[in-house]
Amino acid sequence: MKDTVVKPRRRGRMRLLIGTACAAALVVSGMVIAPSAHAEADRYLSSNQTGTHNGYFFSFWKDSGNASMTLRENGRYSSSWDRSTNNWVGGKGWATGTRRTVSYSGSYNPGNNNTYLALYGWTRNQLIEYYVVENFGSYNPSSGAQRMGSVTTDGGVYDILRSQRVNAPSIDGTQTFWQYWSVRQQKRTGGTITTANHFDAWARAGMQLGSNHSYQVMATEGYQSQGSSDINVWEGGSGNPGPSPTGNPGNPGNPGQSNCTAVLSAGQQFGDRFNLNVSVQNVSNWTVTLSLHGGQSLQNSWNASVSGTTGNITARPNGSGNNFGVTIMHGGNWTWPTVTCRT
Known part of the structure; x- marks a missing residue:
């Protein structure tokens, strides 16, 4: 047909x-x-x-x-x-x-x-x-x-x-x-x-x-x-044929029970950069990865220990709680980073 x-x-x-x-x-x-x-x-x-x-x-x-x-x-x-x-x-x-x-x-x-x-x-x-x-x-x-x-x-x-x-x-x-x-x-x-x-x-x-x-x-x-x-x-009802995009092992037998969730929300926006707020839920010992897009780079961060400036940047707790923020130089690409969270 x-x-x-x-x-x-x-x-x-x-x-x-x-x-x-x-x-x-x-x-x-x-x-x-x-x-x-x-x-x-x-x-x-x-x-x-x-x-x-x-x-x-x-x-x-x-x-x-x-x-x-x-x-x-x-x-x-x-x-x-x-x-x-x-x-x-x-x-x-x-x-x-x-x-x-x-x-x-x-x-x-x-x-x-x-x-x-x-x-x-x-x-x-x-x-x-x-x-x-x-x-x-x-x-x-x-x-x-x-x-x-x-x-x-x-x-x-x-x-x-x-x-x-x-x-x-x-x-x-x-x-x-x-x-x-x-x-x-x-x-x-x-x-x-x-x-x-x-x-x-x-x-x-x-x-x-x-x-x-x-x-x-x-x-x-x-x-x-x-x-x-x-x-x-x-x-199919069980078994993940590919890597879990959350960075956590998939568990289809126990649906929806993800230990670590990171939620992005918008902060201030400027001509050459934008802020994002990250809220980590369900756990206190976490590692959050932000996958920046082409042309983007990290300018600043707060309330977390953040490593890396381009590509995949990693954030971990620094004693300031489960909410942190980043400033991204957009480099012509305003698309938000992909966020993943693992314990």
Whole structure:
């Protein structure tokens, strides 16, 4: 079958929140592409693209600003964005959705911002947009939807909801369609999503998916916000096929139990540099690594012992608590560093 390329729409939750749509996304329908025999190098994205990378389908879209995504080994991607971006979304997964079991791990830094992390997809032959929301920031993406019940799966309780879009952009142009939601009550960033359990729970609530599945990705999205993520996704309920992007060993058997979390938030911004605040959570003995992008360098730091000036810089406690800050000379690149944390 010839692949279909469509430029449809603003993303679902953001449409639910603001009631307008002007986004673009590219959709590829077809068979899942097997992993490449030769690993591809990291690929940096700052403009709208879809395709495959190291055997995984990827999608990246933004309408403006400094959002970016780096495709890494296997199903891993990292992203960062700031308030210059109105709306962006991106992730890795599969060109064709199904009842697969999906596992993921990594770091997600929403702060008190309008952003979320979700398994996201579409069906045709009934046109449906669906979300399994694992984590979110200041706005619950189901706030404007109709509650249809709940489902307990994968160690947590998810609220089941639906909302209808009338004459709105979709993967097939302007249409009227339903959005289906499973929103996890206990937020997490890592674990297993048994997709079939959500599909079946939606069906029991009278929410039938279409028979023709389009793409299915583990996506990060932000709207008029700032944040970062570093996510690794793979198929199956246990075992991480690639290195954990958090720097911690993945533990899919005990979802969401990450010992160390580092959350970035914005500080002051100047013409040639910007400040970032880092809050370390859950542990007091930690090592935080900030991976600076090309052209960036560390100018200053406070409340931590920091080593390095370019590339990967490392911070450790110095007796000033679990909150520290850095000043980054941007060198023409305003993208926030990728942050990882380990004990």
